[in-house]
Amino acid sequence: MNVYRQETQIPHAVREIYPFESRWIDVQGYRMHYLDEGERSGMPTVVLLHGNPTWSFLYREIIPRIRPSCRAVAPDYLGMGFSEKPANERLYTLENHTRIITEFIERLGIRNIILVVQDWGGPIGFGYAQTHPENVAGMLIMNTWAWPDPSEFHDSVLPWRMLHAPFTGANFFLRQNVLVERGLYLSTLRNRHRLKGGPVLEGYRLPFPSPESRIAMLAFPRNIPRREGDMNWERMRQMEKELSRLAFPCALLWGEKDIVFPPSNAFRFEKLIPDCSAPRMVPDGSHFIQEDAPEEIAEEILKLCARTGQRSK
Amino acid sequence: MMDIELISLEEAEKAGGREELVLLEQTPRFYPEFEVFLRKKMDGQSGRISFRGASGMAYVVAPLKESDQGLQGIGISVKKSSDSPADPEKVDLDLWSFLEWLVDQVDGDWSKEALRKTGAIYKAPGAPGRG
Numbered sequence: 145m146n147v148y149r150q151e152t153q154i155p156h157a158v159r160e161i162y163p164f165e166s167r168w169i170d171v172q173g174y175r176m177h178y179l180d181e182g183e184r185s186g187m188p189t190v191v192l193l194h195g196n197p198t199w200s201f202l203y204r205e206i207i208p209r210i211r212p213s214c215r216a217v218a219p220d221y222l223g224m225g226f227s228e229k230p231a232n233e234r235l236y237t238l239e240n241h242t243r244i245i246t247e248f249i250e251r252l253g254i255r256n257i258i259l260v261v262q263d264w265g266g267p268i269g270f271g272y273a274q275t276h277p278e279n280v281a282g283m284l285i286m287n288t289w290a291w292p293d294p295s296e297f298h299d300s301v302l303p304w305r306m307l308h309a310p311f312t313g314a315n316f317f318l319r320q321n322v323l324v325e326r327g328l329y330l331s332t333l334r335n336r337h338r339l340k341g342g343p344v345l346e347g348y349r350l351p352f353p354s355p356e357s358r359i360a361m362l363a364f365p366r367n368i369p370r371r372e373g374d375m376n377w378e379r380m381r382q383m384e385k386e387l388s389r390l391a392f393p394c395a396l397l398w399g400e401k402d403i404v405f406p407p408s409n410a411f412r413f414e415k416l417i418p419d420c421s422a423p424r425m426v427p428d429g430s431h432f433i434q435e436d437a438p439e440e441i442a443e444e445i446l447k448l449c450a451r452t453g454q455r456s457k
Numbered sequence: 458m459m460d461i462e463l464i465s466l467e468e469a470e471k472a473g474g475r476e477e478l479v480l481l482e483q484t485p486r487f488y489p490e491f492e493v494f495l496r497k498k499m500d501g502q503s504g505r506i507s508f509r510g511a512s513g514m515a516y517v518v519a520p521l522k523e524s525d526q527g528l529q530g531i532g533i534s535v536k537k538s539s540d541s542p543a544d545p546e547k548v549d550l551d552l553w554s555f556l557e558w559l560v561d562q563v564d565g566d567w568s569k570e571a572l573r574k575t576g577a578i579y580k581a582p583g584a585p586g587r588g
Contacts, residue, residue, distance in 0.1 A: 233483040301566045303575040310491035311533075312556050312572060314482045315581070319552070322579040330578070355481070366487050 152177070152226050157343040158350060162204045166226065171247050177226035178219040178248070179203075182211030187453045188256045188281040190445055191249065192218040195263020195288070196364040197323040199225025201347045202434045203260075209442035214258075214449050219248055221268070223360025225351050236363030238264075238376050242271035255279055258448050260441070262286040262433060263405075264364055267380065274386045281452035283394045284444050285413055286433050287405045291384035292377045294370045297404045308365040317362040318355035324348050331431035333401050338435065387416040393451060394420040397444050399429030399436055461508040461554045464515065466500060469507035472515040473538030479548050481521070483530035490564045495531065508558075510551025514543060518555075549583030 152166050164179045179200050190210060192203045200218035207216045220227040221241050245268055249257070257280050261269035266288025273280045289295065298304055307316050307323075316322045328348055329339040338344040352358050369377035394417050398410040410423035424444065429436040485492040495518065498506050506518040515536045521529060533552065535543045553576070560567040576584025 301568075302571045303578050305488075306560075306567070306571050306575040307579070308487075309560075309567070310485045310487050311480065311482050311531075311559055312575075313487075314480050315552055315556060315583075316575070316579065319480060319549075320579075320581050320583075322581050326579040359483075366484065 154350065155346065158347040161343055162201055162347055164200075164204070164207065169248065169251055171244050171251060174222055174230070174244065175228045176219060176222070176244070176248060178217060179207065180215070180217050180252070181207050182215045183213065184215050185213070187214040187449050188258045189215040189217060189254050190258045190260060190449070191254065191269075192216060192260045193245070193262070193265030193269045194218070194221070194224070195265050196224075197327065197352070197358075197361045198263075198348065198432070198434075199351055201225070201350075202262075202432070204347075205438035206260075206434060206441050206445070209438065210445050210449075213446055217252065217254060219245060220351075221245070221264075221360065223363070229357055229360065231356060231359060233359050233363050233366075236360045236367070238267055238271070238367050238379065241268050245269075246272050246275070249276075249279075256281050256452075258282045258284065258445060258452065260284045260286070260445060261288055263288055263431070266290055267376075267383065270383050270387075271379075273390065273392075274383065277389075277391060280392050282392050282448040283390075284397060284441070284448055285394055285410075286397045286441070287399050287402050287409075287431050289405055289409055290380065290387060290413070292369050292372075292374075292380040294368060295405060295409070298365075298368050299370055304365070308362060313362050313365075314355075318358050321349070321352060321358060323361055324352060328432060328435075331402070331404065332435045333399070333430040334426075334428040334436040336430075344435075384416065387413070388418065390417050390419070392419065393448065395444050395448055396420065396423035397433065397437070397440060398423050398425050399431060399433040400425045400427050401429065402431040402433075404431045461510055461551070461558050464507050464509050466503045466505055466507045466517070468509075469515040469517055469536050472536035475537050475540065476517070476534040477537060477543055478532050478534050479516075479543070480533040480552060481530055482532070485531045488565070490567075491559070492531075494559070494563045508555060510547070510554055512544070512547035512551050514547060514551060516551065516555070546582070553581075553583035553585075 167178050194202045199220045203218045223229045259269045270290045396410045414420050426437045509515050518533050557569045560572045561569045577586045
């Protein structure tokens with residue numbers, strides 16, 4: 145199999161802000177990287193799911209805030225972070241990512257989960273939650289979606305569809321890495337300055353040093369359905385339909401200035417999910433809310449943990 | 458921004474017997490109009506498109522061979538006479554001209570202007586006005 149593997153040699157400046165022990169597990173024949181930090185108490189385990197073009201590094205400022213109270217597990221998806229990166233773009237489907245994360249959770253034997261999702265973490269996390277509702281105690285939903293109709297941003301040629309169209313996408317995503325080099329900066333607000341250079345940007349760049357290490361990044365946007373009949377249209381239609389059956393509590397935290405998933409998405413979730421609190425908006429937050437509002441995210445996670453911990457007593 | 462010059466495969470071969478893959482598109486049919494357009498433009502005999510960029514370097518656009526670890530798709534390679542890597546800045550500029558040529562002719566909503574604006578927003582190397 146043609147795969148890209150990388151040693152986790154983390155430069156000192158990045159290690160200082162990502163001071164976690166790397167862990168590995170084989171899932172469906174792939175070597176997956178993850179973090180597993182914190183107390184194995186009676187509290188739920190928090191599973192932190194990232195999006196594109198990020199990896200477990202995205203949760204580096206949240207894990208230290210929650211690990212005194214609960215266990216925090218943050219996997220890197222196939223092709224992302226330090227997980228193995230097969231060369232075949234066709235492997236990077238929503239279905240495959242969901243299958244691998246499902247088996248990852250099963251292999252680690254994690255029970256009683258608080259799922260924390262943003263961007264692609266949403267469709268992958270809902271894919272898990274809807275097939276294993278008995279194992280989910282609650283969910284924190286941030287700047288994501290779970291339906292087939294695209295956001296205005298995802299439906300526009302300028303810039304989104306141009307960014308990942310045939311050949312232009314290979315240039316922007318694989319050759320130039322613009323989603324890391326510029327996209328992170330454009331989609332962050334309060335702490336945007338950190339994405340201009342220095343150790344934070346260096347951290348995001350680290351697992352993606354070459355075009356062959358970035359194939360999953362290009363595949364993600366190509367998995368977003370726009371019209372009936374597109375790949376994942378039916379899957380996401382079903383996902384939306386089943387939101388009304390979620391029986392666990394959900395909280396919404398939203399970067400208000402996100403143009404990818406605007407606040408209307410948060411209100412749509414609130415309407416569709418039976419036990420869902422009103423969205424907490426972060427006025428100076430954007431798409432990568434983990435960069436903009438780590439304190440608020442940790443607060444919401446701990447609130448959910450306390451609420452669901454009490455419920456399970 | 459300079460246009461590309463379509464050349465014959467024989468002309469491209471004169472640049473040297475070595476090739477360096479500079480762009481690989483595994484899913485040319487993701488928007489089918491891109492693949493349809495390129496297949497129409499490919500030389501009937503060689504199944505390739507050859508072009509020269511503003512740098513003077515010659516390129517071939519060709520379906521991947523079976524030997525490429527089972528990957529499918531269409532690759533763009535620069536022709537050269539030595540093993541040393543092609544100048545990446547020149548390649549970026551030449552590739553950008555190729556992409557403008559491509560999106561300008563593909564059916565649908567695609568346009569050179571939209572590509573240029575996208576390149577400027579994301580400060581893509583090779584794009585005009587990347588600030």
